[in-house]
Amino acid sequence: MERGTLADSAYGRVAKTLHWLVFGLFFAAFPLGIYMHNLKASPEKFELYALHKSIGVTILTLVALRLAWRLFNRPPPLPADTPPLERFAAHGVHWGMYAMLFAIPLAGWAMSSASGFPVQWWGVVTLPDIVGQSRENFELFKELHEIFAFVMLGLILVHVGAALNHHFRRKNSILARMVPFMSIRES
Amino acid sequence: MFRAKIGFVVSALCLLASGAFGGDWQVDTAQSEISAVGTLNGKERTIAFKDYTASIAFDPADLSTGSISIDFDVTKMEDPLDFTGDVVATLMHSSWFDGETIAKASFVSEQIIQGENGDYEAVGTLTVKNIAKPVTVPFRFETIDASSAVAVTDGIALNRMDFELGKGWEFPGYEVGEDVTVKFRLVASRPAQ
Ligand code: HEM
Numbered sequence: 001m002e003r004g005t006l007a008d009s010a011y012g013r014v015a016k017t018l019h020w021l022v023f024g025l026f027f028a029a030f031p032l033g034i035y036m037h038n039l040k041a042s043p044e045k046f047e048l049y050a051l052h053k054s055i056g057v058t059i060l061t062l063v064a065l066r067l068a069w070r071l072f073n074r075p076p077p078l079p080a081d082t083p084p085l086e087r088f089a090a091h092g093v094h095w096g097m098y099a100m101l102f103a104i105p106l107a108g109w110a111m112s113s114a115s116g117f118p119v120q121w122w123g124v125v126t127l128p129d130i131v132g133q134s135r136e137n138f139e140l141f142k143e144l145h146e147i148f149a150f151v152m153l154g155l156i157l158v159h160v161g162a163a164l165n166h167h168f169r170r171k172n173s174i175l176a177r178m179v180p181f182m183s184i185r186e187s
Numbered sequence: 188m189f190r191a192k193i194g195f196v197v198s199a200l201c202l203l204a205s206g207a208f209g210g211d212w213q214v215d216t217a218q219s220e221i222s223a224v225g226t227l228n229g230k231e232r233t234i235a236f237k238d239y240t241a242s243i244a245f246d247p248a249d250l251s252t253g254s255i256s257i258d259f260d261v262t263k264m265e266d267p268l269d270f271t272g273d274v275v276a277t278l279m280h281s282s283w284f285d286g287e288t289i290a291k292a293s294f295v296s297e298q299i300i301q302g303e304n305g306d307y308e309a310v311g312t313l314t315v316k317n318i319a320k321p322v323t324v325p326f327r328f329e330t331i332d333a334s335s336a337v338a339v340t341d342g343i344a345l346n347r348m349d350f351e352l353g354k355g356w357e358f359p360g361y362e363v364g365e366d367v368t369v370k371f372r373l374v375a376s377r378p379a380q
Contacts, residue, residue: 041276043356050360116268118228123359126228138270 010177012073018066019178022059022101026156029055030149053108054122060105067098079172093159100152106130107145114138212243212336212375221259221371225347226364234278238263243375245299245338247307247328253299255309255324262286282355289316294324315350326371335376342368 011019029052036048078087112119113129114137120126131137166174176182222235238260245253261284266274279286296311306325313322326340345367347353353363 041273042280043277043282043358045273046277046361047358050358054360115270116227116230116232117361118230120228120360120362123362129230133268135270 010076010173014069015066015073015075016178016180018062018069020180022062022066025055025059025062026101026152029059030153033149050120050123053112053119056105056108057119057121057127059101060109063098063101076177079174090162093155093162097152097155097159100148100155104145104148104152107141107148111138111141111145114141212241212245212377214241214243214373214375218374219372221257221369221373223367223369224342225367228362229364232266232268234275235265235267236261236263237265241373241375243338243373245328250299250301250307253296253309255294255296255299255311257294259292260290261292261315262290283352285316292316294322296324313345316352318350320349331374334378335374338371338373338375340369340371342370344368 032048032052032055036045036052039045039048078090082090109119109127110131113131114133114135116133118126118129131141163175163178166172167176216239220235221239222233224231224233226232236259239257241255241257243255245255262279264275264278266278269275278284281288284292292313292315294309294311294313296309298311299307299309302308302325306327309324309326311322311324312319314320322343322345324340324343326338328336328338330336346365347363347367348365356363
């Protein structure tokens with residue numbers, strides 16, 4: 001397939017912006033989560049927790065926006081010759097990532113609620129608690145938060161692998177249509 | 188086993204000692220509570236002090252003989268919601284209680300006076316983090332029977348910054364209120380007279 005046949009079906013500016021914002025924020029929140037988790041208790045540790053939570057809630061908000069945007073701005077279709085199994089896998093990974101991008105911050109939020117730390121977003125908005133305070137809730141959502149984060153990491157690896165495969169081996173414009181400023185060659 | 192025996196001997200001696208001093212009360216720490224209620228991002232959060240020794244002389248009929256002195260080991264505090272241990276560990280940090288260097292806090296009364304509505308007031312000095320401030324502790328005194336009683340306070344309003352607790356804690360995300368209310372319920376007994 002020749003690159004460029006999907007030229008008129010690239011993602012729009014809003015979709016691209018949201019995609020890469022969430023990408024960047026995820027790779028800020030993830031290592032920060034692991035780093036802070038291993039710190040000894042100190043005011044600095046709490047400062048990083050606050051940063052992590054604010055980034056996480058920002059992701060939650062952006063992902064909600066992305067989904068809303070997507071409802072009214074359908075993504076460009078996959079190349080017509082995409083095998084059904086691949087089509088299924090691509091959609092599965094995409095929806096899996098959306099699910100995780102909701103589930104991770106929600107689990108984090110629940111974990112905080114459970115241990116009596118109402119979540120503050122950049123020190124501006126204090127979010128209401130979403131679960132009751134208890135050790136059981138805390139342990140449960142802490143576990144889920146971690147599991148979901150690693151599931152997301154796995155999905156991202158598959159997603160990136162697939163995008164690179166499209167670009168370098170199949171030489172189509174699947175990657176280019178999501179990358180800002182990357183020209184989609186006209187055929 | 189040996190420890191238990193020593194504990195028994197020590198408490199027996201204490202009982203004897205308190206008897207010798209007449210009006211002295213022996214606080215039953217297992218049944219008593221001393222806690223501080225603050226706020227975290229607007230939500231109440233309670234810390235309980237688990238290790239303190241109180242020496243109390245109090246006779247409602249003669250307040251002039253009364254005195255209260257309580258020593259706290261602040262390193263033995265508990266936060267029931269602190270599932271990871273981070274909260275108490277942070278409270279031990281030098282910007283908070285600095286527990287490693289200053290484990291001791293205390294309240295020592297200068298006098299006990301009659302307050303409003305039948306309450307009493309212990310006027311004295313609270314020392315936390317080596318900073319001493321005058322504090323008035325209102326409390327109710329309720330006799331249970333001839334040899335036991337309860338002293339309760341609904342709250343002593345303090346500002347944690349008076350004791351430099353949480354000095355420099357100024358980042359958004361974890362807003363800790365400056366107002367703290369200390370509450371206690373002390374169950375005490377003395378030999379029947
Ligand atoms: C997409 C957004 C997020 C990602 C990718 C993410 C990722 C992570 C990761 C990888 C960890 C380390 C897990 C561990 O080793 O235990 C972590 C820890 C944590 N996260 Fe998140 N997180 C996100 C959002 C949030 C939000 C919104 C909150 C709270 C409002 C939050 C609260 C926490 C807390 C409290 C921990 C520490 C758990 C502990 O140390 O025991 N996270 N996060």
